Amino acid sequence: MFINDDPAISDADRVLEIQHFENVVRAFQNYRLHSLTAMAKRRRDMTKIPHEHLELVTPLLEPKLSAAEECVRKNAAVVSVLLEGHDTEASAPAKGQAYRESRVAESDMDKVRSTLRQFARDWSSEGRLERQLTYDPILAELEQRFSHLDEAQRGNLHILVPGAGLGRLAFDIVKRGFSCQGNEFSFYMLLGSHFILNRATEVNQFELYPWIHSFSNHLNASAQLNAVRIPDVLTNGIPSTAEFSMVAGDFTEVYGTSDNEGAWDVIVTCFFIDTAKNIVDYIDIMHRALKPNGLWINLGPLLYHWEGMENEMSIELTLEELKYVVRKKGFRLENEKTIRTPYASNALAMLKYMYDCDYFVAVKE
Amino acid sequence: MFINDDPAISDADRVLEIQHFENVVRAFQNYRLHSLTAMAKRRRDMTKIPHEHLELVTPLLEPKLSAAEECVRKNAAVVSVLLEGHDTEASAPAKGQAYRESRVAESDMDKVRSTLRQFARDWSSEGRLERQLTYDPILAELEQRFSHLDEAQRGNLHILVPGAGLGRLAFDIVKRGFSCQGNEFSFYMLLGSHFILNRATEVNQFELYPWIHSFSNHLNASAQLNAVRIPDVLTNGIPSTAEFSMVAGDFTEVYGTSDNEGAWDVIVTCFFIDTAKNIVDYIDIMHRALKPNGLWINLGPLLYHWEGMENEMSIELTLEELKYVVRKKGFRLENEKTIRTPYASNALAMLKYMYDCDYFVAVKE
Numbered sequence: 001m002f003i004n005d006d007p008a009i010s011d012a013d014r015v016l017e018i019q020h021f022e023n024v025v026r027a028f029q030n031y032r033l034h035s036l037t038a039m040a041k042r043r044r045d046m047t048k049i050p051h052e053h054l055e056l057v058t059p060l061l062e063p064k065l066s067a068a069e070e071c072v073r074k075n076a077a078v079v080s081v082l083l084e085g086h087d088t089e090a091s092a093p094a095k096g097q098a099y100r101e102s103r104v105a106e107s108d109m110d111k112v113r114s115t116l117r118q119f120a121r122d123w124s125s126e127g128r129l130e131r132q133l134t135y136d137p138i139l140a141e142l143e144q145r146f147s148h149l150d151e152a153q154r155g156n157l158h159i160l161v162p163g164a165g166l167g168r169l170a171f172d173i174v175k176r177g178f179s180c181q182g183n184e185f186s187f188y189m190l191l192g193s194h195f196i197l198n199r200a201t202e203v204n205q206f207e208l209y210p211w212i213h214s215f216s217n218h219l220n221a222s223a224q225l226n227a228v229r230i231p232d233v234l235t236n237g238i239p240s241t242a243e244f245s246m247v248a249g250d251f252t253e254v255y256g257t258s259d260n261e262g263a264w265d266v267i268v269t270c271f272f273i274d275t276a277k278n279i280v281d282y283i284d285i286m287h288r289a290l291k292p293n294g295l296w297i298n299l300g301p302l303l304y305h306w307e308g309m310e311n312e313m314s315i316e317l318t319l320e321e322l323k324y325v326v327r328k329k330g331f332r333l334e335n336e337k338t339i340r341t342p343y344a345s346n347a348l349a350m351l352k353y354m355y356d357c358d359y360f361v362a363v364k365e
Numbered sequence: 366m367f368i369n370d371d372p373a374i375s376d377a378d379r380v381l382e383i384q385h386f387e388n389v390v391r392a393f394q395n396y397r398l399h400s401l402t403a404m405a406k407r408r409r410d411m412t413k414i415p416h417e418h419l420e421l422v423t424p425l426l427e428p429k430l431s432a433a434e435e436c437v438r439k440n441a442a443v444v445s446v447l448l449e450g451h452d453t454e455a456s457a458p459a460k461g462q463a464y465r466e467s468r469v470a471e472s473d474m475d476k477v478r479s480t481l482r483q484f485a486r487d488w489s490s491e492g493r494l495e496r497q498l499t500y501d502p503i504l505a506e507l508e509q510r511f512s513h514l515d516e517a518q519r520g521n522l523h524i525l526v527p528g529a530g531l532g533r534l535a536f537d538i539v540k541r542g543f544s545c546q547g548n549e550f551s552f553y554m555l556l557g558s559h560f561i562l563n564r565a566t567e568v569n570q571f572e573l574y575p576w577i578h579s580f581s582n583h584l585n586a587s588a589q590l591n592a593v594r595i596p597d598v599l600t601n602g603i604p605s606t607a608e609f610s611m612v613a614g615d616f617t618e619v620y621g622t623s624d625n626e627g628a629w630d631v632i633v634t635c636f637f638i639d640t641a642k643n644i645v646d647y648i649d650i651m652h653r654a655l656k657p658n659g660l661w662i663n664l665g666p667l668l669y670h671w672e673g674m675e676n677e678m679s680i681e682l683t684l685e686e687l688k689y690v691v692r693k694k695g696f697r698l699e700n701e702k703t704i705r706t707p708y709a710s711n712a713l714a715m716l717k718y719m720y721d722c723d724y725f726v727a728v729k730e
Contacts, residue, residue, distance in 0.1 A: 038673070045678045053645040053680075056693055060686045106673075215681035216639070216669045224683065274581070280418040301715040304581045308403070313410045315418075316580035318589065319715070321425045328421055350666040350684070354719045 024187035027108040028083055032076035034109050035213065039069050042215070064221045071209035071225060075116060078206045082195040111188045114344070115166075116210045118189070121344040122168035123196055124208075124228035133341040135169050137359060138268055138297050139176065141335070145295065151177040155241030157265045160289070162251045163272030167193035170244070171235055173268070179243040185250050185275075193246055197235050204229035210346070217350035226348070252281055260289045271300040271343065271357075277313045279304075279322065283329050287364060296331065296362040299339060301355045319358050331362035389552035392473040393448055397441035399474050400578065404434050407580070429586045436574035436590060440481060443571045447560040476553045480531075481575045482709040483554070487533035488561055489573075489593035491712070498706040500534050502724060503633055503662050504541065506700070510660065516542040520606030522630045525654070527616045528637030532558035535609070536600055538633070544608040550615050550640075558611055562600050569594035575711070582715035591713070617646055625654045636665040636708065636722075642678045644669075644687065648694050652729060661696065661727040664704060666720045684723050696727035 042065060046054060121127040146154060154177035161170040164182025166189055173180040184190050200206070207227050211218075218224040238244055247254060254260075267286050276282045286296050302322065306314035317325065323333060339357045407430060411419060486492040511519060519542035526535040529547025531554060538545040549555050565571070572592050576583075583589040603609055612619060619625075632651050641647045651661050667687065671679035682690065688698060704722045 041675075042679075042681070045680060048678050049643050049645065049680060053643065053649075056690060057645060057680065057682070057686075060682065060689065061680075064683075064686075214672070216672055217667050218683040220683045220685035278414050278418065280414065280422060284418075302582050303716060307579070307581055310406075313413050314407075315410060315414060315422065315426075316407070317422070317425065318429075318583040318585045320585035321422075321429075324425065325421060350721045350723070351668060352719045352721075354717045356715045356717075358715070 021187050023104070023108065024111075024191065025083065025086055027104045027112050027188075028079050028191065030104045031079050031109070031112050032072060034104065035072040035075075036069060038213070039065055039072065060221075064224070067221070067225050068209075068212045071212045071227075074207060075209055075212075078208055079112075081199060081206070082191055084199075086191060111186070113210075113213050115188045115192050116208055117344040117346075118166050119192065119196070119208055119230050120210045120228045122166040123230040123232060125232045126226075126228045126347070128232075129347065130341060130343065130345075131168065131172075133339060134270055134299055134357070135172055137339065138169065138270065138299060139172055141297055141361060142173065142178065142266070143176065146178075151239055152241045154178045155239065155243065158243075158263065159266040159268060160255070160264045161268045161270075162255070163269060163275060164193065164246065165189045167197055167246060169268065169270055170246070171197070171238075174238050174242050174244040177239045177242050178266075181244075182246045183251055183254060184246065184248060187248075190246070190248050196231055197246070200231045200234065203231065203234055206230050211349070219348055219350065223346070223348040226346075251275075252285055255289050256281075256285045260285075262289070262291050264289050264294060265291055266295045266297065268297045269300065270298075273298060273300060273322075274303050275305045276315070277306050278315045279317055280315065280325055280329075283326055283331075287329050287331065290364045292364060294364045296364070297360075298362065299359045300357050302358075323360075326362050330365050332365050334361045334363060336360045386552050388469070388473065389476075389556065390448065390451055392469045392477050392553075393444050393556065395469045396444050396474070396477050397437060399469065400437040400440075401434060403578070404430055404437065425586075429589070432586070432590050433574075433577045436577045436592075439572060440574055440577075443573055444477075446564060446571070447556055449564075451556060476551070478575075478578050479709070480553045480557050481573055483531050484557065484561070484573055484595050485575045485593045486709040487531040488595040488597060490597045491591075491593045493597075494712065495706060495708065495710075496533065496537075498704060499635060499664055499722070500537055502704065503534065503635065503664060504537055506662055506726060507538065507543065507631070508541065511543075516604055517606045519543045520604065520608065523608075523628065524631040524633060525620070525629045526633045526635075527620070528634060528640060529558065529611065530554045532562055532611060534633065534635055535611070536562070536603075539603050539607045539609040542604045542607050543631075545610075546608075547611045548616055548619060549611065549613060552613075555611070555613050561596055562611070565596045565599065568596065568599055571595050576714070584713055584715065588711070588713040591711075616640075617650055620654050621646075621650045625650075627654070627656050629654050629659060630656055631660045631662065633662045634665065635663075638663060638665060638687075639668050640670045641680075642671050643680045644682055645680065645690055645694075648691055648696075652694050652696065655729045657729060659729045661729070662725075663727065664724045665722050667723075688725075691727055695730050697730050699726045699728060701725045 046061060121130050146157065157178050159173055159178050159180045160183065161173065161180060162183045164170045164184045167182050170180045170182035184193065207229055209225060209227055211224050211226060267290060273279060273282055290296065302319060304314055304316045306312045307316055327333065337359045339359050341355055341357060342352045343355060345352045411426060486495050511522065522543050524538055524543050524545045525548065526538065526545060527548045529535045529549045532547050535545045535547035549558065572594055574590060574592055576589050576591060632655060638644060638647055655661065667684060669679055669681045671677045672681055692698065702724045704724050706720055706722060707717045708720060710717045
């Protein structure tokens with residue numbers, strides 16, 4: 001359902017895209033078995049330690065592993081709902097067929113697990129702190145800059161959110177009456193956002209256990225086994241004057257087209273711009289896609305996603321260099337500040353990745 | 366020089382150990398070429414972007430890349446001193462021989478780069494903040510618990526530091542008059558500590574550029590190109606009554622022997638215990654190796670190094686479970702607290718790994 005039907009795309013590219021989508025579906029389908037296998041490996045490891053150690057740790061590890069396995073099953077039940085309607089003939093294993101044949105790469109399973117943590121960040125009450133740190137300054141900026149518009153007028157403003165992920169920021173923007181389009185490249189995120197935006201009918205309908213897969217840096221078993229409930233809010237309360245859409249595809253391909261020139265009032269990038277292979281290209285496209293005096297609101301670090309990849313291009317600018325290029329490309333910078341925040345992190349863990357994000361508003365001149 | 370000559374070790378194990386040592390030497394030897402190749406890849410990537418982008422970023426990236434390449438050469442000069450005396454016949458490439466033949470794995474080169482950052486943490490004035498957060502509480506604990514001893518008496522106390530890394534904590538302990546033995550398994554760290562403890566003859570003798578290899582999350586080019594100077598202190602000021610030694614080898618193999626039973630007054634572990642495949646084994650060995658009423662001082666997270674490795678055992682306890690086992694094994698816990706600290710991090714970067722370390726003193730009962 002997310003497959004691009006743009007006639008300009010070649011058949012070969014379309015086949016690659018379908019294969020990629022099927023890989024992602026397969027990764028979700030294998031989540032349960034893959035995760036239970038990792039737990040079984042831990043049980044095997046226990047049998048290898050001296051008997052007196054085993055006697056000591058079994059009362060600790062046995063109930064923890066059993067509980068974690070139960071959490072895997074509960075997560076898998078949510079994943080099943082997420083996958084409903086997306087099973088393709090190629091990816092759906094025949095009944096009774098061994099999953100082993102379609103074992104997925106650890107890196108793909110990492111993305112499934114990361115999607116679970118992302119649900120906690122975007123759609124649970126536990127994620128509120130991170131959202132307050134990162135989404136609230138953006139929402140406040142919009143409220144302040146467009147305070148002269150009433151709700152119906154806000155619907156005429158078109159805001160683009162590239163890298164929309166699981167869609168919470170885009171939804172929060174729409175909820176304030178602005179029309180908003182989220183754009184996302186990752187099929188993991190697209191499946192996730194489609195699920196949460198279209199399948200959830202009750203607040204706290206689904207229970208997830210995002211922290212069970214890592215056994216490191218936990219204060220205690222209950223912190224590891226903590227549940228989050230999603231969604232913390234239903235997505236049916238959208239003002240009728242606001243339009244909301246999610247568009248699949250690579251940002252440069254979708255928004256680098258001539259029909260996007262001068263089409264957008266505001267572009268909001270949150271933890272997005274460092275996904276570029278050539279960040280100057282992103283800046284170019286955003287400048288062209290904005291209306292005169294349009295706003296680009298940015299918040300995030302500069303963790304270049306393609307750095308060090310042997311067969312991929314990666315252009316890496318420092319923050320100072322980025323701002324030089326942004327100005328040269330025809331933006332005026334306002335309201336620059338630093339925002340310290342973790343990202344999709346377990347608040348109770350003994351290790352957190354702490355980002356000193358840059359925040360700015362770039363006005364198209 | 367770090368090869369174990371214990372006659373109990375089999376010839377096959379000795380061959381493996383020599384091969385491993387040669388791999389590490391080869392990784393250091395390839396540092397310059399490997400790093401310059403990564404910079405050259407960035408120059409190639411620049412040629413792939415549109416001409417107008419190139420014109421814009423060349424004045425930014427060209428001087429930064431040239432400076433980073435010069436920093437690689439300066440780092441390589443320090444690495445050459447570090448390698449002096451360690452060239453083995455097998456690992457030293459013949460003059461003019463292409464290095465390509467001995468290209469090393471990215472994971473090995475990661476450890477070389479990590480050694481450079483570790484020098485900044487342990488032996489530069491820039492690393493002082495991290496050392497204050499992590500080493501100072503340990504040193505204060507020793508000062509306070511042994512305040513009744515004069516300097517000469519302190520030399521009779523034998524303190525063991527497993528996972529001694531580049532040796533700074535062990536040195537700081539010795540400098541206070543205690544006899545101290547550092548133990549380290551990694552040849553990267555052993556080569557590094559041997560270099561800094563034996564080759565440095567002046568404060569700030571060597572200049573290193575630990576942050577040049579990542580182009581992500583920098584505020585500006587000068588933050589990326591920042592030099593640190595090592596050592597910030599000379600290691601010749603050791604009280605004559607204190608003994609100082611560094612012992613190479615796996616902690617469980619070296620200290621699990623009967624001649625270590627009741628041999629140590631204090632064991633200090635700082636960012637160490639999560640290197641265990643079976644952490645209960647570490648606790649057992651420490652309990653046996655301590656004298657009655659001996660102290661185990663611990664500071665660190667629980668980032669289990671072997672978690673998720675398919676062919677390695679890994680027993681992972683939460684902090685609460687760890688403390689349960691520590692008590693069951695015959696320790697009394699005192700002075701428990703949490704210490705928040707980064708580890709070998711660039712203070713100016715936009716991303717930091719922040720650890721909420723647990724600190725405790727375990728008294729052997």
